[in-house]
Amino acid sequence: MTRPLFISEVSSNHHRDLQRCFNFIDRSADIGCWGVKFQLFHIDELFAPEILAKSELHRRRRDWELPEEYIPQLARHCRQRGIAFGCTPFHLQAVDVLAPHVDFFKIASYELLWTELLQSCAATGKPVILSTGMATMDEITGAVKTLRDAGCSDLTLLHCVSSYPSPAAECNLAALDTLRRAFDCKVGWSDHSVSPAVINRAVNRWQASMIEFHLDLDGQGEEFAAGHCWLPEPMEKVIRDMEQGLCADGDGDKKPVASELPDREWRADPSDGLRPFKHMRKGFGND
Numbered sequence: 482m483t484r485p486l487f488i489s490e491v492s493s494n495h496h497r498d499l500q501r502c503f504n505f506i507d508r509s510a511d512i513g514c515w516g517v518k519f520q521l522f523h524i525d526e527l528f529a530p531e532i533l534a535k536s537e538l539h540r541r542r543r544d545w546e547l548p549e550e551y552i553p554q555l556a557r558h559c560r561q562r563g564i565a566f567g568c569t570p571f572h573l574q575a576v577d578v579l580a581p582h583v584d585f586f587k588i589a590s591y592e593l594l595w596t597e598l599l600q601s602c603a604a605t606g607k608p609v610i611l612s613t614g615m616a617t618m619d620e621i622t623g624a625v626k627t628l629r630d631a632g633c634s635d636l637t638l639l640h641c642v643s644s645y646p647s648p649a650a651e652c653n654l655a656a657l658d659t660l661r662r663a664f665d666c667k668v669g670w671s672d673h674s675v676s677p678a679v680i681n682r683a684v685n686r687w688q689a690s691m692i693e694f695h696l697d698l699d700g701q702g703e704e705f706a707a708g709h710c711w712l713p714e715p716m717e718k719v720i721r722d723m724e725q726g727l728c729a730d731g732d733g734d735k736k737p738v739a740s741e742l743p744d745r746e747w748r749a750d751p752s753d754g755l756r757p758f759k760h761m762r763k764g765f766g767n768d
Contacts (some may be wrong), residue, residue, distance in 0.1 A: 484727055485669070485684050486515035487720055488567065488610075488693045493520065493545035494702025496712065502551060504698055506558050512717035513724070514753040516565035518587055518693070519547055519555065526572040545703055549578055556582035567610070576601040582605060587693075590643050591714060593624050603631035607708035610691070611636065612671050614643030618663065625664050638664060641671035649679050657687040669693065673709040679718050684723060686763055 489509040495502045502519070509517040512577040524533065524543045533540055552568070560564035565584040570576045571592065579586070586602040590612040593599075602609050609628055613621050621638070628636055640656045641647075652674055661668045669691030697710040704710055721757035737745060747757040757765075 483690070484724060485689055486511065486691045487716075488516040488565075488691065489514050489696040489716075490693055491517065491519050492695055492702070492704050492710070493542070494695075494697045494704055495519070496701075496703070497544070497545060497546070497548060499548075499551055499554065500508055501698070502547075502555055503558050505696065506555065506562055508698060508713050509696065510562040510564045512713050514564060514719040516567055516584070517559060518567040518569065520569045520571065520589075521547055521549065521552070521575040522569075522571035526574075533652060552578060552582050559584075570598065570602065573598060574600055575606065580605045580607065585610060586633075588612065590616065590641060593620060596627050599624055599627045600631040603628045603633035606632060606634075608635035608637070609633045610639060610642050610669075610693075612639045612643075612693075613660070614641040614671070618659075621660070621664075625666075636664075636668055637667040639669045639671040639691065639693060641693075642673060645673050645707050646675055647673040647709070649674055649676055652679050654679070654683050654687050657683065657689055659690075667691065672711075675709060675711055677715070677722075680719055681723070685726070 489505070491502070491505045495505065506517050509606040523546060524539065528539050556566045565581065567585040567587050568579050568583050569587040569589050570579055571589070576586070576598070585608040585725065586605070587610045588602060593611065593613065593616050611624060611628070616624075625636065625638070638660045640654070640660055642651055642653070644651070654670065657668050657670065667690045670680065670689045671681055671693040672678075672683075673695070680692055681693075683692065694716060695704065697712060700712065702710060722727040746761050749753065749756050750758045752759065
């Protein structure tokens with residue numbers, strides 16, 4: 482089994498602070514992530530005006546918007562740190578802004594039904610990662626067809642549960658296999674559980690090739706209080722333990738390994754059942 486790709490999702494935890502954005506990239510690289518992902522949205526193009534007119538809560542989310550002028554600098558910093566740079570576009574113009582800079586596009590579950598956005602991302606030729614939270618198989622089938630018809634040749638479907646946080650009992654990780662069989666593509670898990678056990682199960686039992694997770698640096702991000710964000714240290718342990726476990730798989734060839742070789746001669750001699758082999762006993766203690 483190959484190592485899954487871990488992607489940290491910055492969400493709206495960046496405080497519109499460029500240095501904090503750089504810190505997210507640095508920390509993600511340090512803990513072993515393959516990629517880091519931001520979100521590009523304008524509240525006025527994300528929610529209908531009827532909602533914004535009546536909801537101060539939604540209007541306040543303007544403070545969560547990532548400044549577009551940061552995008553080239555974030556891409557450059559990711560290249561310097563050797564980590565893939567991705568972003569989720571939430572309006573059509575965002576696709577054009579991002580296309581020259583991102584290594585992959587991520588499409589959120591809430592936008593899965595938006596055909597024009599799917600087509601725009603696919604037409605760039607960049608890899609596309611699509612979250613499938615809340616979606617039925619018929620809806621996912623339509624989205625996959627749209628992406629492939631529009632030119633997407635590198636598709637990853639992420640199973641997720643769009644509740645924040647997600648109870649382990651509702652994670653339904655077996656759906657990873659359902660998606661893999663139905664669409665013959667890479668599949669992964671977008672985590673909202675903040676549970677090492679869930680992530681380990683997604684990888685070791687259901688062969689998730691990608692793990693996306695929400696990251697905060699210090700518990701001060703806008704979304705941390707909701708309970709679905711990881712801090713760097715716990716996730717670093719998950720990634721390191723995963724790597725150690727995969728390394729332990731070996732090649733399956735049953736033979737003595739290097740660390741065992743010195744002890745082979747100290748086994749019981751078959752002639753008398755005593756340790757070590759007789760040829761070892763003769764010179765023992767003479768050096």
